Amino acid sequence: MKTLRRLTILALIVFAQVACNTSDQSANTKAKDSASTKVVVPQMPVDATWTAFARYIAGVHDSNNDSLEKSEFWKMHAAKTDLRWRLLTQNVGQPISSWVSQKKYLPSSAPKTLLYPFAGGDFYYANLFYPNRDTVIMIGLEPTGTRFQPDSIAADKMEDYLTTLDRCMFFPHKLGFFRTLSMDDDFAHDLMNGTLHTFMFYLARNGFSIHYVDYFDVDANGKKVAVEAGSEPKGLRIGYSKEGDKQVRELIYFSKDISNTGNKKDPSVLAFLKQRGPVVSFFKAASYLMYKDYFSDITNVVLGQSKIILQDDSGMPLATMQNGGFQAELLGEYSRTISLFSNYFQKDMRAEYEAKKPAKLPFTIGYNAEFGECNLQLGTKK
Secondary structure (H helix, E strand, O other): OOOHHHHHHHHHHHHHHHHHHHHHHHHHHHHHHOOOOOOOOOOOOOOOOHHHHHHHHHOOOOHHHHOOOHHHHHHHHHHHHHHHHHHHHHHHHHHHHHHHHHHHHOOOOOEEEEEOOOOOHHHHHHHHHHHOOOOOEEOOOOOOOOOOHHHHHHHHHHHHHHHHHHHHHHHHHHOOOOOHHHHHHHHOOOOOOOOHHHHHHHHHHOEEEEEEEEEEEEEEOOOOOOOOOOOOOEEEEEEEEEEOOOOEEEEEEEOOOOHHHHHHHHHHHHHHHOOOOOOOEEOOOOOOOOHHHHHHHHHHHHHHHEEEEEOOOOOOOOOHHHHHOOOOEEEEOOOOOOOHHHHHOOOHHHHHHHHHHOOOOOOOOOOOHHHHHEEEEEEEOO
């Protein structure tokens, strides 16, 4: 009787699991049918090798790196990185996270895809201002980069790499923004050769595990295709998650010139973006590129597909956002620009700031961080 009872219970459990899986599959199919723009992120197990690589370069312990972690320069790298990360979290990360939670500009109905053009390798702020997105799409001129095997690299070369990575990861936060020229120099390193390395660092430091890394290209119709032999891929996909996540999230990076001229030569990425459906968008330290007519392609995509835009003044002019159908809320302080971009100062937005006198933000990011100022504009569209 006991054996029969155990078999009966086991059969019921198996039946329930099958029914649940069948129900989930049916629900997923219905969701795809009813919302063609829904992002489907592959559900794959954690990749131990990629996760170990990310944690090694980020100075985070991983049991698969036990032998590598015995080196004195890695121990120093880990200790220094721990200290700097704690300070960065205290001074930047926590104030932003608290503000995002209190501001509540991300309702449950907000699109789960974040579009972050002109981003370079800046996953750090994307994850802070838009947490819990299923997909993050970032675009920059920097190359995608490749992985190496740490145990095959000479000690002095490995130490030089970690020093370069450390500078690249933390110096920009002192400025309040990432400098394109500095990133060009950093990514000229033969090991640190693209945004893959900054992504891996920030993902590991934020407690994420890596599920997959995939290089790809996109054709003129916006469809993903395999990378041609001998060519440098323009696309990079990284699957990541942390404990408690219900699904694997995906970071997509394009190494692409998205000026109108660049899009005319190669319309692939623009075509890809137009197929994504509704998004939320983010701009920070974006060099005022969308103030220029020859970036109208990406500006129109953002205005046409975004439900929420969060930016500092270097994104698009306030009037452009408002004329695009967005209700704009002014946040922080706006009294000047750095001298390099003085010709992009918006007198009309300055007057609106003076009239509305919004509260100072509890953090400083962007070009005006050197003045102790930070401005944001939050655009929403129904």
